[in-house]
Amino acid sequence: MPTVAELYKKDLDKLLRPGIHFLDGNTAVAEGAVTAGCRFYGGYPITPSNEIAEYMSYRLPQVGGKFIQMEDEIGSIMSVLGASAAGVKAMTATSGPGFSLMQEEIGLGSMLEIPALIVDVMRAGPSTGIPTLLGQGDILQAKYGSHGDYEVVAYLPANPQEAFDFTIKAINAAERYRVVAVVLSDQLVGHMYGKVRVPEFDEIEIIERPKPTVPPDQYLPYDSRYLVPPMAIAGTGYRSNNESLTHTDKGYPTTDRDASFKLIMRLVRKIRENEKEIAEWEEYLLDDAEYVIVSYGSTSGSVRRAIKVLRTQGYRVGMLRPKTAWPFPGWVVENLVSRGVQKFVTVEVNMGKMYHVVKEFSKGVPVEHVPYAPGYIPEPDYVINNVRKVIER
Amino acid sequence: MSTEAEVTTTGVKVELPKSYEDIKDLIRVDRLPHIWCPGCGLGILLKLLARAIKNSGIPIEKHVIVTGIGCTGRLGGYLKLDAYHVTHGRAIPFAVGLKMANPELEVTVVGGDGDILAIGGNHFIHAARRNDDINVIIVNNFIYGMTGGQYSPTTPKGAKTTTSPYGHYENPFNVPLLAYAAGASYVTRWTVLHQNELYQSLLEMFKVKGFAVVEVLSPCIIYTDRNAMGDAVDLMRVLKERPVIDHRANLADLDIDFSMKKIILGNFVKRERPVSYG
Ligand SMILES: Cc1ncc(C[n+]2csc(CCOP(=O)(O)OP(=O)(O)O)c2C)c(N)n1
Ligand code: SF4
Numbered sequence: 001m002p003t004v005a006e007l008y009k010k011d012l013d014k015l016l017r018p019g020i021h022f023l024d025g026n027t028a029v030a031e032g033a034v035t036a037g038c039r040f041y042g043g044y045p046i047t048p049s050n051e052i053a054e055y056m057s058y059r060l061p062q063v064g065g066k067f068i069q070m071e072d073e074i075g076s077i078m079s080v081l082g083a084s085a086a087g088v089k090a091m092t093a094t095s096g097p098g099f100s101l102m103q104e105e106i107g108l109g110s111m112l113e114i115p116a117l118i119v120d121v122m123r124a125g126p127s128t129g130i131p132t133l134l135g136q137g138d139i140l141q142a143k144y145g146s147h148g149d150y151e152v153v154a155y156l157p158a159n160p161q162e163a164f165d166f167t168i169k170a171i172n173a174a175e176r177y178r179v180v181a182v183v184l185s186d187q188l189v190g191h192m193y194g195k196v197r198v199p200e201f202d203e204i205e206i207i208e209r210p211k212p213t214v215p216p217d218q219y220l221p222y223d224s225r226y227l228v229p230p231m232a233i234a235g236t237g238y239r240s241n242n243e244s245l246t247h248t249d250k251g252y253p254t255t256d257r258d259a260s261f262k263l264i265m266r267l268v269r270k271i272r273e274n275e276k277e278i279a280e281w282e283e284y285l286l287d288d289a290e291y292v293i294v295s296y297g298s299t300s301g302s303v304r305r306a307i308k309v310l311r312t313q314g315y316r317v318g319m320l321r322p323k324t325a326w327p328f329p330g331w332v333v334e335n336l337v338s339r340g341v342q343k344f345v346t347v348e349v350n351m352g353k354m355y356h357v358v359k360e361f362s363k364g365v366p367v368e369h370v371p372y373a374p375g376y377i378p379e380p381d382y383v384i385n386n387v388r389k390v391i392e393r
Numbered sequence: 394m395s396t397e398a399e400v401t402t403t404g405v406k407v408e409l410p411k412s413y414e415d416i417k418d419l420i421r422v423d424r425l426p427h428i429w430c431p432g433c434g435l436g437i438l439l440k441l442l443a444r445a446i447k448n449s450g451i452p453i454e455k456h457v458i459v460t461g462i463g464c465t466g467r468l469g470g471y472l473k474l475d476a477y478h479v480t481h482g483r484a485i486p487f488a489v490g491l492k493m494a495n496p497e498l499e500v501t502v503v504g505g506d507g508d509i510l511a512i513g514g515n516h517f518i519h520a521a522r523r524n525d526d527i528n529v530i531i532v533n534n535f536i537y538g539m540t541g542g543q544y545s546p547t548t549p550k551g552a553k554t555t556t557s558p559y560g561h562y563e564n565p566f567n568v569p570l571l572a573y574a575a576g577a578s579y580v581t582r583w584t585v586l587h588q589n590e591l592y593q594s595l596l597e598m599f600k601v602k603g604f605a606v607v608e609v610l611s612p613c614i615i616y617t618d619r620n621a622m623g624d625a626v627d628l629m630r631v632l633k634e635r636p637v638i639d640h641r642a643n644l645a646d647l648d649i650d651f652s653m654k655k656i657i658l659g660n661f662v663k664r665e666r667p668v669s670y671g
Binding site (some may be wrong): 009039042066068070071072074075078079080081082083084085086088090104105108110149169232234235236237238239240241242243244245250252253312365 | 421454457477486494670
């Protein structure tokens with residue numbers, strides 16, 4: 001795999017230099033994207049994601065990239081897919097209502113297998129909710145929001161460092177699997193300042209989409225002999241037909257049952273068969289844990305503190321923190337079940353979203369949810385009291 | 394591929410009509426027969442567009458076609474070019490992204506009146522406002538064809554459609570006026586029966602730097618028969634006999650009403666306006 005040092009030789013002095021920086025999560029996302037080679041941004045303003053667009057409008061021209069503020073979020077994600085079809089790594093950023101508007105095009109990106117990055121800085125909902133405060137309600141939407149069957153890759157940063165690192169990983173995953181990748185940040189992560197270490201440029205690996213090696217007359221845009229078919233870039237002579245309707249290997253529309261089965265199977269298999277490779281998580285004090293709190297993003301900070309206190313009170317509590325919502329590391333939950341864990345408790349800023357996902361893998365071991373009103377982060381005391389209640393129930 | 398291309402995906406041997414001989418290499422013969430109704434105007438547009446692309450002086454591989462959803466939206470799939478068939482109404486922003494990312498591409502959007510002006514209306518006016526350097530061909534058949542003849546933003550007042558059985562109450566868009574007001578650099582209107590004029594407009598559209606709009610009046614012979622225009626043959630006759638060519642027409646006079654005795658066609662707008670992107 002090539003590194004930033006190899007790929008962007010002549011631009012290295014224009015990238016955020018290796019070493020320690022002090023950044024907010026939204027700027028960290030933008031710098032991560034620039035480091036990963038993103039050179040197109042199409043977006044529409046929405047709080048609390050705005051700093052990403054503002055920063056990109058200033059930053060991209062410095063590295064030969066382009067920025068456009070589109071007329072709405074549907075236009076934004078479409079411009080991103082178009083730019084990516086022309087061979088440029090591209091992204092947009094938004095928040096809840098905008099993410100909802102983009103759902104149809106997440107399906108399109110999946111069907112056309114065009115790599116793209118969407119950063120969703122989650123805010124309180126439903127509807128326009130509380131624009132300036134956090135929510136964690138879009139977890140399921142990231143994977144199930146569009147109609148039909150498809151898979152995404154979605155990262156869950158908890159601090160500016162992860163916002164930087166996961167944006168690079170998300171762009172890499174989008175390119176490698178030709179999917180829409182999502183960074184599910186949240187308002188607190190986006191506006192939180194923190195230390196961000198930029199690794200040396202020869203330590204950051206960059207992935208580029210597979211390119212065709214056959215001559216144009218032998219090229220099949222949706223070649224099912226590959227899990228991830230090579231992608232012809234517009235204008236390079238392949239003259240390929242890219243079809244949003246269910247299509248054959250040639251990219252021609254079809255209503256044939258077998259062709260549909262083969263295509264949709266491949267679209268989901270390219271992520272499902274690689275889930276162990278993609279999924280990431282943190283295990284915090286899980287070795288001897290009887291009770292496992294599952295939390296992610298900014299909420300995991302409160303939970304970490306709560307666990308420290310609960311431990312001093314004699315409760316064997318630990319945390320499973322998924323760093324990817326999708327693919328979800330379900331086998332980790334299963335392993336914990338076989339290890340004899342008594343209960344799972346999901347703590348998130350919603351009325352129960354990842355709760356359902358954990359339950360899918362908990363094999364009958366009780367899963368309880370500690371609900372928390374969107375807008376605010378549950379304080380450690382709230383987590384301590386509620387987890388204690390759940391344990392003693 | 395060229396010999397194999399004679400055989401379609403269904404295994405049927407298809408021969409293109411003689412009038413397609415010069416553009417054979419631009420047609421995906423292996424996708425034929427196409428989905429359009431016999432007598433639909435879209436086949437004529439396909440031929441003329443392919444010919445214009447071929448004679449545009451721009452390398453074939455730099456031409457990219459983007460289409461939304463609808464009968465018109467299927468046109469890109471029959472052209473042996475880089476073609477993207479995207480979601481309903483969203484071809485324009487996809488095209489804008491393509492053009493910005495690679496300004497060497499010659500990007501053409503083809504869509505129906507519903508696709509471009511209803512669901513895609515916001516994208517249309519903003520791309521025109523920015524004067525993005527792309528081409529937009531609007532096939533105006535006054536109706537939603539693919540979904541079964543519902544009224545569209547160009548359905549003339551009073552016209553009967555499957556969703557306006559008592560006669561349409563809404564006012565339609567005056568497409569050239571809209572395109573001009575929003576900021577397009579190039580605006581023309583022809584019918585598919587004005588083949589030569591339409592072909593010249595398509596050629597010209599490729600040369601224009603900026604947002605180029607070609608409105609093509611085309612018969613939807615299946616769904617227009619509830620209208621004052623009559624049956625398919627009457628409809629053809631209307632498109633043949635009522636048009637009056639007036640390049641200098643006042644744009645405000647370009648409304649189309651089925652009761653009108655004339656429908657004005659022409660090359661209405663060609664102006665140099667700064668291009669935002671591309
Ligand atoms: C989001 C969405 N809404 C509705 C549709 C259904 N639909 C398919 S084609 C079409 C309209 C077709 O009319 P037009 O754009 O005028 O093209 P024509 O078929 O007449 O060429 C509609 C509404 C869709 N595919 N997607
Ligand atoms: S329904 Fe109308 S627009 Fe569609 S192919 Fe038939 S005639 Fe053409």
